[in-house]
Amino acid sequence: MKPQLNTRELTIYLPGLTLAVKVAASMEELITDPADEDNIPLWADIWPAARGMARHIWECLDFSGQSVLELGAGAGLPGVVCGLKGARVTFSDYKPGALELAAMNARSSGVKDFSCFLADWRDFRLDRRFDWIIGSDILYDPKFHPYLSRIFEQNLKPGGQLLIAHPGRPATFNFIEEWHKKTGRPVTEKIIPVTIEDPYFPYYHVHIHQF
Template identity: 35%
Template sequence: MIHSAEEIPADASRLNSELAREYDLLDTHCQIGGRSFSFTSVSDSYALLDRISPEEFIRDEQMPYWAEIWPSALALSEFLSESVPLKGARVIEIGAGTGLVSVVAASLGAKVLATDYSTEALRFIRCNALKNAARIDIEQLDWRNVRQEERFDMLLAADVLYERVNLLPILLSIERLLKPDGCAYIADPRRRLAEQFLELAAENGFSVKAHAREHRGAGKPVAVNIYRLTR
């Protein structure tokens, strides 16, 4: 949990310094919903592959996707700021990575729990929350084995539909974590796996509405779909 405003500059600087001793960092500055944000990520996520032991990979097949800021996260954040009332809503993000979506949601008035399976990611989420004075809760969560008892008004996820083996666990996580009248927003850069996920969602009683977006960053524009799932 992020506490008083007086703690933020010192804590953010201290944590950023700790991360800089372990990683080559990249700072990304952006405007979302009329507000300025600054996010710290890893400059080259592929360099982190050497940190994963063969035993860890066999056990989890865990890749360092968390370490980058993906266009889907930026597109989802922009969409939330433009189209989704968040003030007072209890929100969970799964696969939060560096925490960009969670930080933006908190800035829009949501009460946010940011989660990721990677404990390395949790440190970056805390750093970015501190940097942007965002009050969020942070916890580790494995979407293959959700033990979180709380149910939420809204679930957010960006760029999580990248492995077929994850599709059903993600859908079951949504079922487990949402209130009966809650909704989920899943952002994806139009991968074919997303179509399989949507079919699975429909088979399990979800209604889906798609919103087409295009994120225009420094490079080539990226087409992103944002799927709204409700029961």
Template identity: 25%
Template sequence: MFKFNFEVELDSSEDPDSVKSPIFDNEGDSKEPEPGTIKNVDWYKAEEVKPTDNLISTLDYYELNAKEIKLGNTIIKHLVAGFLLEDIKSQSNLEDLDIRKSEENHSDLIAGVYEGGAKIWECTDDLLIYLSEKLENSFWKGKRVLDLGCGSGLLGIYALKNGAQVDFQDYNKDVLEYITYPNILLNLEETLTDDEKLEFLDKNTCLYAGDWFHFTQLTIDVEKYDLILTSETIYNIENQQKLLETFAGRLKSDGIVLVAAKSHYFGVGGGLEQFSDKIKLGKVFQSESVWQADKNLKKGDFAIKIYINYIKNVFGLHN
């Protein structure tokens, strides 16, 4: 994991939240990724996603098919991906879902269509452990948190259960409706009535689908975040500029970003070491690694380093 912060000199008369990052000075970078491995991708526009009408009525069914993760004093429940995917495939009215298309194509990634949100990736588990071991429960009180590229939403759910107000973003609306929302509900207090659960969601969370660039534009007037959590989101070099711009556009002046990722992603070219070099070249952020581990991840003799990086937005101010 690494951290990074803005390297922007700030005039004392300026409002830190209104300062425009140099990332946005290059309009070519700020709109769409430069041509490369993936070309002519029609990325989904961003939209806010509300709970489906039958979400509450299916909660008991979800409860029977959920598992638990214990992190210190915090227990997180989540749907088992295999059960969920089989359930989706069995329903003929859900044949147009992007999740279903990915299953039929036996692929976790379909450019512009599906970005692997049904799977809980390895770095998410590591970042959850890091949060539980390094941050006191009191840290989360009153914080605004964004779980970016959330998938199952476990990072945001951990923050939510410890007192933060949390927004969730994933590329696929299907993932938010059929995975993230159910997982959030599974972790609300059982004593709450159905109406109280929906009221809690309305007051404490917002869920957004779509491309990062469009998400940043959609939420331009929404209060910025104290903390952005993101895991396994740097594998596509084509999208890294948009990711950095999202950090710049959605993070408070004293906020932090925690990024968990592998040192290398086979077959797609991205990786944390490469991403760190991109940050340095941009001269906008600072970053540092605060945790790392070597793991054999089904790649023969390859041991892949997993990092957690810490990024602090200080706009030229010293820590």
């Protein structure tokens, strides 16, 4: 029998919307091998980039009748907000616990039109194209860039849009610049201030790039 994922609740405040979102109760208890970066449970919490993206989606975008693939979904906050703005959402992650959280949060928030896809970016076999692909802080490590570039090429519809959020990481800026040169697609950038409950690093500037 699969062990139950212990959770705690975070309250996410967006203009005119309050969401109760489940995350893992403790990231530390999920770490089985600290030396294995593939098993560091980054999916188990909601990071600043996801909060900034969720706010941008809620305030600025409409997904009525459109399909959205969220990569590295984790607890699924941005995908949930896409669903609330009318999207058919596919949450994707490489850890079952992440998709368990995303599905739990989608259902509790009233999102009905969603699915989950379990896959590693390095072996991503999804035979579908989407109107949008979104990702929060997924381009933090250059070694994943070739795999993500391939996913963008294979799973984004012609004329589809890419939405990337990050807290100012140089590796992500480098990818954005290279992708812009490679594809010739225009890109817009917006910066959203995010505050989290952290005594040491509470303030972030989240960069939103849209192609």
